[in-house]
Amino acid sequence: MGKVAIIGVGQSEFVRAYPGSVRELAFEGFKDAMRDARLTTQDIGASVVCSAPEYDKQRSPAGVFAEYLGLNPQPTFYVESLCSSSSMGLRLAYSLVKSGLHDVVAVIGFQKMSEISSADSQERMGRGADIQWESPFGTMMPAYYAMYARAHMAAYGTSLEDLALIRVKAATYGQLNDRAVYRKPVTLENFSNPTDRMAGPVASPLRVGDCCANADGSSCVIVASEEKAKVFCKKPVWILGLGAATTSVNLAGRSVFTGLTAAREAARQAYRMAGLGPRDIDVAEVHDCFTIAEMMAYEDLGFAKAGEGRDLIRAKATYKEGAIPVNVDGGLLSKGHPIGATGGSQIRTIVLQLREEAGAIQVKSPEIGLVHNIGGVGLYGNVSILGR
Numbered sequence: 238m239g240k241v242a243i244i245g246v247g248q249s250e251f252v253r254a255y256p257g258s259v260r261e262l263a264f265e266g267f268k269d270a271m272r273d274a275r276l277t278t279q280d281i282g283a284s285v286v287c288s289a290p291e292y293d294k295q296r297s298p299a300g301v302f303a304e305y306l307g308l309n310p311q312p313t314f315y316v317e318s319l320c321s322s323s324s325m326g327l328r329l330a331y332s333l334v335k336s337g338l339h340d341v342v343a344v345i346g347f348q349k350m351s352e353i354s355s356a357d358s359q360e361r362m363g364r365g366a367d368i369q370w371e372s373p374f375g376t377m378m379p380a381y382y383a384m385y386a387r388a389h390m391a392a393y394g395t396s397l398e399d400l401a402l403i404r405v406k407a408a409t410y411g412q413l414n415d416r417a418v419y420r421k422p423v424t425l426e427n428f429s430n431p432t433d434r435m436a437g438p439v440a441s442p443l444r445v446g447d448c449c450a451n452a453d454g455s456s457c458v459i460v461a462s463e464e465k466a467k468v469f470c471k472k473p474v475w476i477l478g479l480g481a482a483t484t485s486v487n488l489a490g491r492s493v494f495t496g497l498t499a500a501r502e503a504a505r506q507a508y509r510m511a512g513l514g515p516r517d518i519d520v521a522e523v524h525d526c527f528t529i530a531e532m533m534a535y536e537d538l539g540f541a542k543a544g545e546g547r548d549l550i551r552a553k554a555t556y557k558e559g560a561i562p563v564n565v566d567g568g569l570l571s572k573g574h575p576i577g578a579t580g581g582s583q584i585r586t587i588v589l590q591l592r593e594e595a596g597a598i599q600v601k602s603p604e605i606g607l608v609h610n611i612g613g614v615g616l617y618g619n620v621s622i623l624g625r
Contacts, residue, residue: 245274288577411571452573456581478511499618
């Protein structure tokens with residue numbers, strides 16, 4: 238079969254509390270992508286709906302959305318791999334198109350996290366771990382990533398300031414993103430002031446400023462065959478490489494705590510499929526649910542050797558003008574993290590970069606982009622490589 242392209246991308250504004258229903262929220266991203274691709278609902282051969290369950294009351298949202306978005310009787314699928322759901326959805330859509338089953342597939346990611354309290358949300362995130370052997374003991378996402386931060390610090394001398402520098406970068410670009418939750422500047426002084434909210438403890442060594450926050454939002458990515466892409470789209474972005482991997486759900490089953498092995502394996506697969514390497518990447522979106530997660534991503538993706546990710550952020554090499562721009566849309570730390578919509582938002586950013594339509598955050602003439610999307614505490618790893 239021929240190549241597979243992304244011909245449309247869309248995203249709602251990410252907000253703390255969306256006032257409408259989940260179907261209305263999903264429509265926001267879908268509408269944006271359909272306008273971008275200049276399609277009608279009759280052009281969509283199938284849809285893939287992506288989210289993490291239990292944040293809202295709607296069961297089987299794929300069928301509900303297909304009806305609301307006018308996509309019946311086309312088939313619809315539901316994909317869930319925690320925070321990497323919509324990147325896994327892209328993988329399914331690619332497979333459906335590559336196999337010839339469908340010519341055009343819409344990948345719709347969403348999450349409306351404001352329907353439950355923060356405490357309930359943390360409890361549900363905790364259940365992304367093993368409910369028999371780990372989550373009953375109270376482990377939650379910040380605590381898990383704090384363990385990785387401690388291990389990275391012990392092994393390589395990574396400092397609290399190194400982590401803070403990642404948040405400062407995120408805020409630098411979050412201010413320019415009109416769809417981000419947090420659009421305020423952050424400086425190192427915020428972290429050094431014990432009375433500043435950013436410096437407040439969460440799970441040592443992680444502070445408030447080291448953590449992303451819940452949000453409501455939706456995203457949509459429209460995938461098409463080469464033939465359809467050339468008909469509908471003047472600037473198709475081609476899917477060059479896809480990698481996906483899993484690892485032990487229990488941390489007791491893991492041997493490495495200075496990086497995410499699922500991310501490393503997914504990256505290896507994606508680079509091999511694309512016939513490319515880390516040095517070929519011009520711009521990247523990585524899963525910075527916590528500052529330490531971005532630091533580890535630098536190393537897991539091969540942008541830096543183990544323990545040398547801190548050198549990239551210290552030298553501002555991951556800024557827009559740097560050698561390897563990373564998360565120049567503000568990342569999860571500024572955009573917020575509506576779980577099912579996150580991967581689609583990352584893909585949207587890279588597509589806009591490759592089409593040179595990213596406005597104030599545009600990187601100079603990128604040819605190849607990468608998306609790194611993680612589910613759970615490194616349980617699921619997805620890496621997607623795109624080219625123009």
